[in-house]
Amino acid sequence: MADSRTPPDVDRVAASRRAVAARRERAALKRDVTMRVISPQELLRRALGAPDSAAGAMRVTEFLTAIPAIGAGKRDRILADLEISPVKRLGGLGARQRTVLRAFLDERVPEVEPRGGRSRLVVLAGPTAVGKGTVAAHIKAHHPEIHLSVSATTRAPRPGEVDGEHYFFVDDSEFDRMIAAGELLEHATVHNAYRYGTPRAPIDTALAQGHAVLLEIDLQGARQVRAAEPSATLVFLLPPSWDELVQRLVGRGTEGDAERARRLKTAKTELASQNEFDFRVVNDDVARAAAAVAELAE
Numbered sequence: 134m135a136d137s138r139t140p141p142d143v144d145r146v147a148a149s150r151r152a153v154a155a156r157r158e159r160a161a162l163k164r165d166v167t168m169r170v171i172s173p174q175e176l177l178r179r180a181l182g183a184p185d186s187a188a189g190a191m192r193v194t195e196f197l198t199a200i201p202a203i204g205a206g207k208r209d210r211i212l213a214d215l216e217i218s219p220v221k222r223l224g225g226l227g228a229r230q231r232t233v234l235r236a237f238l239d240e241r242v243p244e245v246e247p248r249g250g251r252s253r254l255v256v257l258a259g260p261t262a263v264g265k266g267t268v269a270a271h272i273k274a275h276h277p278e279i280h281l282s283v284s285a286t287t288r289a290p291r292p293g294e295v296d297g298e299h300y301f302f303v304d305d306s307e308f309d310r311m312i313a314a315g316e317l318l319e320h321a322t323v324h325n326a327y328r329y330g331t332p333r334a335p336i337d338t339a340l341a342q343g344h345a346v347l348l349e350i351d352l353q354g355a356r357q358v359r360a361a362e363p364s365a366t367l368v369f370l371l372p373p374s375w376d377e378l379v380q381r382l383v384g385r386g387t388e389g390d391a392e393r394a395r396r397l398k399t400a401k402t403e404l405a406s407q408n409e410f411d412f413r414v415v416n417d418d419v420a421r422a423a424a425a426v427a428e429l430a431e
């Protein structure tokens with residue numbers, strides 16, 4: 134059948150297809166920076182070397198928010214400090230703007246060896262009662278392909294908790310032995326009370342078998358994992374609001390007033406550290422948050 138479209142129609146369709154393809158390419162580049170497949174410096178080099186490429190067409194605003202730990206507020210402050218207009222594209226930066234942006238990246242986002250893809254080791258952390266355990270349990274139930282690490286702890290089992298399934302319940306001397314034998318990937322005293330640690334061997338086995346591994350641990354542990362395994366993916370679980378976090382802690386009813394107050398104090402410090410993480414997921418809905426975390430492990 135003959136094409137009834139006039140040549141300008143055909144041009145418009147082709148242009149719109151090209152625009153869609155270019156948008157996709159820019160989104161893929163952004164994802165690569167966020168996932169640390171390439172460094173921001175590498176993306177900037179590509180953009181400046183080929184201003185007409187997808188990298189060159191990327192807006193400075195998109196570029197900055199692709200960098201883990203830079204949100205919209207921080208991005209706008211950075212652009213104001215560097216005196217770069219938010220409408221600028223990377224390929225269109227002037228000489229001064231290139232110099233200040235490069236200097237900013239080198240100082241604030243030191244270039245490290247790109248990891249060529251994320252590790253399948255995913256750490257889920259966040260303040261008390263945000264729902265880490267609930268989200269992790271949902272992932273365990275719905276994503277059997279993801280190995281959920283079972284921690285060792287010196288605290289006593291709660292009603293319904295099963296040794297080897299929820300935790301390995303050990304005493305202090307066994308915990309000391311595990312540390313001395315190098316059996317723990319990380320360990321910490323949490324909420325100034327009991328000790329918790331991640332057994333290393335099951336994680337190594339699961340990763341070697343090609344499984345993703347999820348650790349549900351506290352902030353101190355997340356920092357230790359980052360130091361030991363820089364390619365690990367760190368996810369911070371956020372409450373929809375501070376009031377909701379308090380409600381969840383109170384509603385759970387597992388802590389007395391003093392313990393609740395102590396946990397909420399720690400929660401404030403932990404929330405202030407969220408920018409250390411690669412990704413932030415708001416736990417407004419368990420299934421949605423679990424799907425978002427599981428996707429990061431795939």
Ligand SMILES: Nc1ncnc2c1ncn2[C@@H]1O[C@H](COP(=O)(O)OP(=O)(O)OP(=O)(O)O)[C@@H](O)[C@H]1O
Pocket residue numbers: 259260261262263264265266267268381382384385416417418419
């Ligand atoms: N999306 C959600 N909406 C409403 N309630 C939730 C949600 N997620 C979890 N909860 C509830 O919040 C409470 C705290 O959840 P959970 O025990 O999983 O938190 P946690 O982060 O593991 O806490 P902790 O670090 O103190 O062990 C529980 O009562 C749980 O049912």
Ligand SMILES: Nc1nc2c(ncn2[C@@H]2O[C@H](COP(=O)(O)O)[C@@H](O)[C@H]2O)c(=O)[nH]1
Pocket residue numbers: 261265284285288319320321323329330331349350351352353354355
């Ligand atoms: N650093 C680590 N923290 C851990 C580990 N396992 C659990 N946790 C964290 O402890 C608190 C309290 O847990 P609860 O079951 O006693 O309520 C919670 O924030 C967990 O994330 C671990 O192996 N290492």
